[in-house]
Amino acid sequence: MIINKEVSQDGILTLIIKRTDDADYLLGFENYPWHTHGDLLLNEYGLQETSSERAVKAVFTKIIEDKIPLVVSVINNEVKDVRVTDDISSELKYIKPNEQLIFRYWSGKLISPK
Amino acid sequence: MDGPPIGLPGAPPPPPVGISGIPPPIPTPGLPVDPSVVPPTNDAGKGNIDETGDALSGPMRSTPDDGSKPNDKKYDPDQSALIDLAKEAENKQNLTQNDAQTLIDWANEYKAPARDDTQKDHWGNVPHIHIGPVNHIPVKNTK
Numbered sequence: 001m002i003i004n005k006e007v008s009q010d011g012i013l014t015l016i017i018k019r020t021d022d023a024d025y026l027l028g029f030e031n032y033p034w035h036t037h038g039d040l041l042l043n044e045y046g047l048q049e050t051s052s053e054r055a056v057k058a059v060f061t062k063i064i065e066d067k068i069p070l071v072v073s074v075i076n077n078e079v080k081d082v083r084v085t086d087d088i089s090s091e092l093k094y095i096k097p098n099e100q101l102i103f104r105y106w107s108g109k110l111i112s113p114k
Numbered sequence: 115m116d117g118p119p120i121g122l123p124g125a126p127p128p129p130p131v132g133i134s135g136i137p138p139p140i141p142t143p144g145l146p147v148d149p150s151v152v153p154p155t156n157d158a159g160k161g162n163i164d165e166t167g168d169a170l171s172g173p174m175r176s177t178p179d180d181g182s183k184p185n186d187k188k189y190d191p192d193q194s195a196l197i198d199l200a201k202e203a204e205n206k207q208n209l210t211q212n213d214a215q216t217l218i219d220w221a222n223e224y225k226a227p228a229r230d231d232t233q234k235d236h237w238g239n240v241p242h243i244h245i246g247p248v249n250h251i252p253v254k255n256t257k
Contacts, residue, residue, distance in 0.1 A: 033237070085247075
């Protein structure tokens, strides 16, 4: 069940939080494979949260407040995946053949990797 | 896996069969100097490009000024090696169930965050695992 949903101003990204029947909280971008889970986020992004639900909601908020960089993976002019990143250099290291990466924030502001 | 991986501690774990030997990325012909980065195809970011590359400054900046990888601080060498393997596996998209289990075992051994979601259908009905910051590594239905 989707419990939070936000669409970016440019209409490209739809960020959702899902709650499963077994009380698992998932965060990801609708229609794209990347997602993460509350339990994996507890020690990430400087969170002080102690519950999976609160961790997911905290990261959700950080994303839409432009505090977490996003990576859009494009292959053959088609968006294949959208994910958050904390390591742009690593993203570039593992870029796939024919893949293009767009680094941006939720607002659409681009990030120029050094 | 029957026992702990060979070559530890201090050295990267040996890659499981099937996720090693990834060739370096091949530049896409015809693209500018850095083929990995392209402007967006939508209008949202126009006129709003951070030319300085300093968009990552502030509390969420994760790339240290000394050029070292942020993972160097966040993860120990074994965990970083494991994450590298996970990224390779995510890239190749051909992780077998056995290889997935090996990565999960190593993650448990090195106390890296991980999830085995090979039996779950909560996101796109695709069996997958999570290793550290590498989320949604699809797993094939073969051993």
